[in-house]
Amino acid sequence: MILTIVIIILTVIFVNKYLLNNGGKNDLRKVQGPFNLPLLGALYAFDKERFHKSFDKFYDKYKDFYFIKFGQHDCIVLNSPKLIKQVVIEQSDSVFERFHTPSIKRYAQGKSILGCSPDEWKKLRSFIVISFSKNKMGQQVLDKIFHTQYLKFENHIKKLIKSNNNIVTLEPEFKRLTISIIFNFQFGTDLEFTDPLIDSLLVCTEKIIASCQKASDLMPIFEIFTSYKDIDGVVKEMYALVKPFLEKYLKQHDRNNPKCALDHMINCILDQDEPKLITYEHLPHFLMDMFIGGTESTARTMDWFTLMMTNRKEMQDRIRTELLDVGIRLPVLVDKQKYPLLNASIKEIHRLRPIQPIIASRVVNDPIVLKHECSAKGESYTIPVGTLIIPNAHSFNFDPQYHKDPLTFNPNRYIGDNPEILHMTFDIGIRTCPFMSFAIDELFIIFSRLFQSFEFQPIDNTPISEEAFTINSIRPKQWSCQVIERDHK
Template sequence: MSLEESVFLLFSSPTSLLGAFVVLLVLYLVSQSFIAQEKRKEPPGPWPLPLLGNLLLMDRKSPHKTLFELSKKYGSVFTVYFGPMKVVVLAGYKTVKQALVNNAEDFGDRNITPVFHDMSHGGHGVLFANGDSWKEMRRFALSTLKDFGMGKRLAEEKILEECHHLIKVFEKHEGKPFDTALPFNHATSNIISSLVYGSRFEYTDPRFINMVKRSNETVRLLGSASLKLYDMFPWLLKWIKNRRLLLKNLETNIMAFADLIQNLKETLDPETSRGVVDSFLILQQKEEAEHHMDTHYHDMNLKLTVANLFGGGTETTSTTLRWCLLFMAKYPQIQEQVQEELNRVIGSRHVRVEDRKYLPFTDAVIHETQRLASILPMSAPHETSRDVTFQGHFIKKGTVVFPLLTSVLHDQTEWENPNTFNPSHFLDNEGKFMKRDAFMPFSAGKRACLGESLARMELFLFFTSLLQHFRFTPPPGVSVDELDLTPVVGLTIGPSPHELCAINRQ
């Protein structure tokens, strides 16, 4: 059949004509898409499938690993599709810093996914919010936490008191194997509780135990595949079990927080603030007295800010401490060096924050744990606040942006041995501690972790206090080589479930 005959048959019937029109329309739209992309130089990336996007490319258990590999092919600024959701990924130290620090306003908004929208009741609190409410709540939280000692001597005393309680818990196991997860969760939760409420909880308090349990469960659920799918297809998956469990846990914890807040409200002294809650209530009363109708100091912001601080101040620090002890058991020669330095510099007295500068190896071990464990492989999603031209790429206003923090902490151009536990990454030739610009576990810019200074104090004081008192080993019958460092990936990256022995050194 000749070409002319083929063309004639193609257009000889209404059905064929319609089919030809559809084909031509698709070709036209695709060509225009390519022209527009070339014209605006949008970030490159793998070709997405309809509806699924690039999901079939992703490592289901560790999507950050796939993104890291894609950055090697497509560059430090590239596009992927999580289902129908377009995401621009930022990889490597220089690119992440340039975006979050040098272009902080452009990349400073929070992308509030459907699950975060559910959790924040539409954008309240200090983590999953934007605009004036977020700015005021973050300003309030930062200034008030500093007032109550974050990064100062008062917080140091609270942490040292909690170290005493934690050591007692470890001693009760009498050198037998136990899981460190729950004791660390309780200890770190108590630090933020003492700053927020003005007092700590006993580890046996059922109310406290249940709040911590629900917060841990919330973190686990947020890392589940079903909730990630809900974020991509919220109109289809509102009914899923994990979403219902998440919202139930959150509401139950908010009710518990509300009861604690009510007790503080009934005993409030406007002249003497005991913690973050008191400071909020005093400001709330002032705003009400002045009849401010558009105040951000309302009950929903209070309850959700407390929930954000309680959850955020527990999981990440607790998980990092678990990695610290696991690495010490895995690398006993490094543990011995830490303890030798502690013996030589501190002796039997309590370690203080001011001792950090005299303990360079110990400080380097803590930093290297944070770097290698990379417990937050991707920063919580950002969003562009306006149209941006970044590194020659056009990124439209409202685009979801993932700063890939693990690519910063494992950047081969910044770290000599990025995939190896090597405290020398933070030591100079004379053995002095050396700051590294590419050390960015708390993210950076406008959305950097507001509790960074508190977390740094906790990690240093808990770790040194425990290493003064105990030597950590694998359980009997488990060799150092058999100690598993395989991570469990969820919202954070934690160690696989494991037990350690805490052998008393004294």
Template sequence: MAVMEGFLLQAPAPVTLLGAVLVLLAFYLLSPSPDSAREPPGPRPLPLLGNLLLLDLKNLHASLCELSEKHGSVFTVHFGPKKVVVLAGYKTVKQALVDYAEEFGERDVSPLSHDIVQGHGIVFANGDSWREMRRFALSTLRDFGMGEPFNTTQPVNYAVSNIISSIVYGSRFEYTDPVFQKMVDRSNENIRLLGSAEIQLFNLFPRLGRCLGQWLGNRALLLKNSYSNIEEMKGLVKRLQESLNPQQCRCFVDCFLIRQQEEAGQKGSHFHQNNLIMTVGNLFAAGTDTTATTLRWGLLLMAKYPHIQDRVQEEMSRVIGDRQPRTEDRRSLPYTNAVIHEIQRLANISPLSLPHVTSSDITFQGFLIKKGTTVIPLLASVMQDESEWKNPYSFNPDHFLDEEGHFIKRDAFLPFSAGRRACLGESLARMELFLFFTSLLQRFRFSVPPGVSETELDLTPIVGATLSPSPHRLCAISRA
């Protein structure tokens, strides 16, 4: 009996031990390591979930901007088990991307992006291959990126996409071409899907996501769209390859294929089929969505603020009259130029930029950021930095004008990011935005539909990989 009583008295010991182990484990997970005291501050994470309960994945940039107000311009946030450093405000983002370009210059590649591109192309690539593809693309785009004619009466997305298509493939598509329409529509849909909460959660927990693949509709659709576009691009490239003449370079693809022939047999050459297809895909998607989305914001803002549209059209009528606008007119149209810049600033279509990753341990603004840390340059905090912009949340072209009405450049204007990962198509995009915007406003006045007031136009964005306008309708009235 005494033995039994002793056994019963000792029986709870394993339970007590388990509890102690769990307490110690929680203490270990939540207690700072020696290095963490030097790392950027941030909200305390939960095991596995990190800070996900504090974040609105459907409006992530707004959540991060709020956290920056509490934790400063350099802070840590845990996306599930993944530790991420966020950079907020113009001075901090500029210092990191420009002054420490090498240390912050690598691209963080999400699991889903890696599944699609396999380290090839430009946007989601690193190392020697990325450097070679970016250098080649920049030099080649300079040769093909100027003076492309376009029909301003066609839908914005197809018109803008035809510009980059002419550069890449050497010819434009008919707007009624179903292959072209599907390629553009699939690219635009993928931009939206990439910013969805479902895709973000998959990238945080890829192993779990692959097990649940049949229930992840957005991932399946994104992959289907990507692979369909890859097959279409392979067909377009094959047709160009069959008619290739090394003595006559018609387009970007021709230049790549000629370089590929020149380096045939060279060990380690990055001019191979995978890089060609992924680079073309990068240029096609980036060259369509960002410019078209900015133009759609521009027309929406002109309809919402007709007094600003009046001033743009008055300046254009006075300076260029009825002739076709040219790139060099930008210097003579300061108010119009200021309006275009303010559209880009307020639209803020890439609020999170694309994530970077540190290439080495770095002490930045007094904090230790370890090699391999994902870094988000929070461009939303730059374009709305209250220390840089007088009215950061309002549409105010005066942000880019001096007291005498002359256009002024602003250092905190970073719609194309900065540093070594800045948008390689920046000069082409600036030209396109100016020519499309001025050509459209020269010929049309944009207004709300009958029975709708300007105040009813909603400026709440649809969140994806970029911020696009909510669905709306406008009237385009001929000024002829």
């Protein structure tokens, strides 16, 4: 009996989805793209470990854009910079909404900036931006946070050098560094680099990212069979870690003497008119969002950058020479423009190894038109409400039409004026990450210190593999290198 009911439900959903609801989507069916299976869509064509390579394959075949189904979701993948600008920037009001999976919504609980509606996002983002703009500490305090936490990282690396005969695996240390920076920024509290709390926060962050990837996210038909207890559990676990610090600041908060980001957020809550749109219940989610959004992406960039510098001694030496020539032992954020090679190298690593192969997808909330000049056949297409728009940064980053010798690490392409290059670090358009500038500043300060303090060499002069795998983000195989402490005298 139960099996019969389940079959009937699945049949009704299938007929409704695939046979009855496509009348207004004829333009989608006109767009070229791979064959889509019922329920699965084109998921069968993707390599799970090299997800980004599958996009490259479709890019070579379909060029500017194509239609694809991810599970049960209709998607238009945008490949050309021109088309991405046309849709995501010029028609931004029509593609403002993010695609939020059931897993992300379960994590967000209506209070997270990572999984909210467009109206909620505007409210939450505005709150965060205002909170930080009121932060009178400004760049000087960010400099202090970055430098203080980096110094702990540097001392830890020196200990590893001595205990491991100069052989170090840097990835876990970069993750601890990003966690310690975020924690200090939020609470104004210093933790020892090896404090167990750092590792506990890191474990929770990785567990949340992993648990928010379920079959029902792409195939809603299976949502009724999906349990979200693992997400609920790890959110409670992470909240328990930050709760003591949060409660401490709520009790000891001095409105006239804010000392950290949390103090400024509390002030913003108090300054709101009634009824309050943001409450104290939002604070744990803001704190968790920053750990989740700021740890994996920033630490992964540090890991890739150092790996490629290890394989490119000449480039590593050029960056160090620039740092020494400017003559500032401890660069600060106001000095950033004095280091064009370092800044360009950070952009180049984002081009070669973007954190995600695709930029966060949008949902069409008003019909949009792909103009005929962007179509290989000279046609235009009306894209209906509910379609996902996926900007594919990875593939055009490797197209010689846009980047000369795209497989070569060449930061010179970003030195000087290059208006024809659309550079996408974490996102594009009006709905970008509110913490993006924080992450870029963090990378600048860390690298400006790191390459003055250490030299990185391949073990036994054997180049490290730069092959990329897609496991939550684009990452290398685990690697180690020889780290040599430099003499500052």
